[in-house]
Amino acid sequence: MADVDVSQIDQRVRDQVARRGLFLVSPDSNPTDGLAHxxxxxFVCKDPDPDDVGFTGVGHVSDGRRSQTYKLVFAMDGTFSMGSPSRSQVPGVCMSWEQGIMTVLEAFDRWSGPYRD
Structure with a gap:
């Protein structure tokens, strides 16, 4: 089971993700995956495969260490490293998954240009 049930994220935010052709993915915790347990x-990704989030992710939101009251946000910053855009932490914190996801989408829009409906 995924760490976060993305179906519980506000439908309006999920609609904004879908309008950009992106997906929300919350992989299962795995002691060998290198993620903090x-x-x-x-993850906000270009592909819905939870095993591919490192390659198709445009950003992610995570709980603060041992805290579920705030979220840390990492998003593509538009710079390129070895042919791939790099991810940088967005300054500050967000108070909800939805706010963090919208912050990732704002960075995605800046990096990728306007999206089409």
């Missing part, structure tokens, strides 16, 4: 993650 006291955090939960929601």
């Amino acid at each position: 006291d955090q939960r993650y929601v």
Whole structure:
């Protein structure tokens, strides 16, 4: 089971993700995946495969260490490293998964240009 049930994220936010042709993915915690185990993650990806989030992710939101009251946000910053855009932490914190996801989408819009309906 995924760490975060993305179906519980506000439908309006999920609609904004879908309008951009992106997906929300929350992979299962796995002791060998290199992710911190006291955090939960929601990735905003170009592909819905939870095993591919590192390659298709445009950003992610995670719980703060041992805290479920705030979220840390990482998003593509538009710079390129070895042919791939790099991910940088967005300054500050968000108070909800929805707010964090919308922050990732704002960075995606800046990096990728306007999306089409």
